[in-house]
Amino acid sequence: xxxxxxxxxxxxxxxxxxxxxxxxxxxxxxxxxxxxxxxxxxxxxxxxxxxxxxxxxxxxxxxxxxxxxxxxxxxxxxxxxxxxxxxxxxxxxxxxxxxxxxxxxxxxxxxxxxxxxxxxxxxxxxxxxxxxxxxxxxxxxxxxxxxxxxxxxxxxxxxxxxxxxxxxxxxxxxxxxxxxxxxxxxxxxxxxxxxxxxxxxxxxxxxxxxxxxxxxxxxxxx
Numbered sequence: 001x002x003x004x005x006x007x008x009x010x011x012x013x014x015x016x017x018x019x020x021x022x023x024x025x026x027x028x029x030x031x032x033x034x035x036x037x038x039x040x041x042x043x044x045x046x047x048x049x050x051x052x053x054x055x056x057x058x059x060x061x062x063x064x065x066x067x068x069x070x071x072x073x074x075x076x077x078x079x080x081x082x083x084x085x086x087x088x089x090x091x092x093x094x095x096x097x098x099x100x101x102x103x104x105x106x107x108x109x110x111x112x113x114x115x116x117x118x119x120x121x122x123x124x125x126x127x128x129x130x131x132x133x134x135x136x137x138x139x140x141x142x143x144x145x146x147x148x149x150x151x152x153x154x155x156x157x158x159x160x161x162x163x164x165x166x167x168x169x170x171x172x173x174x175x176x177x178x179x180x181x182x183x184x185x186x187x188x189x190x191x192x193x194x195x196x197x198x199x200x201x202x203x204x205x206x207x208x209x210x211x212x213x214x215x216x217x218x219x220x221x222x
Contacts, residue, residue, distance in 0.1 A: 036187060036201045037211045043095050043161040045200070046154060046188040049085075050170050050180040052078030054107040065128070068106035078107070081183045081205060082114035088212045089115055097162035101153075103127035103169060111183070112167040126150070127168040134172060147176055154197040157190045181205065 040047070056073040064070045074082070089096065099122040102112035112121045129146045132138050158164040170180040177186045177199065185208055187201040203211065 034211060036203070040094055040163055040187065043158065043163055044189070046158065046164045046166060046190060046197075047094075048154075048166045048168070048177060048180075048186040048188060049111070050182060050184050051103075051105075051108040051111040051167060052081040053182045054078055059131075065104040065106075068110075071106050074107050074110050078111070078182065079114060082111045084209060085183065085205075086115045088209070091212075093212060095162045097158045097164050100165040100167060101127065102167045103130065105131070105169070108167050108169065115167075116165070121167075124153075124166075126153070127166065130169045130171065130176075133175060150176060151197070152193070154188050155190050155193055155195060157192060183208075 039045070051074070053075045054072050055075045055078075057069070058072050060070045062070065096116070098116075098120045100112050100116045100120055101124040102109045102121050104123045104125055105128060108127070109121065109123060126146075126149050129149070133143055133146060153166070156164070171177050173179045177188075180186060180202075181204055183205040185203045186199060187203065189198045189200045191197055
């Protein structure tokens with residue numbers, strides 16, 4: 001058991017270091033990103049995460065949420081992405097309101113469970129409807145109802161000093177939260193029931209890795 005554990009820890013550290021190197025070379029975080037992460041540290045936001053890379057299988061017509069064989073699932077790279085996030089959230093740098101909400105699709109649920117632990121995840125069926133927004137033939141009035149139901153979630157502030165986390169799917173461009181890359185985070189500021197919400201920032205997987213490393217360093221120095 002011990003050698004296997006050490007091997008897994010080595011993989012997690014390698015993933016984080018590799019991502020940090022990619023950020024330095026291609027996508028350095030901005031001061032605005034750092035300020036946003038500082039704000040999240042105080043709570044009051046919704047962190048909406050798209051699931052990790054999913055390239056295994058496909059969503060079948062007779063899809064069953066309890067049978068992952070009928071769905072598109074995480075690749076091994078997608079699981080590595082989620083494990084890297086799990087290391088970060090495990091340091092408790094960002095206050096999270098538990099349980100975390102997840103779409104019932106296996107790719108979203110597995111992402112959430114790897115990051116936060118199965119015991120800390122609750123399935124929210126309404127999040128599955130996000131995938132219906134991508135169907136051109138789906139009735140417009142039903143799409144509008146989906147967006148209305150989602151808005152109620154995005155308008156709801158978390159408990160004081162915490163952040164709500166949602167793990168689900170991307171949207172079409174210019175619809176709701178828009179296009180989101182794998183394990184990208186959309187940061188939402190809820191304004192209260194019936195008052196709407198504001199998208200205050202977007203952080204890619206690579207940026208999040210780098211920014212939280214910087215945040216961890218600042219905590220050590222305090």
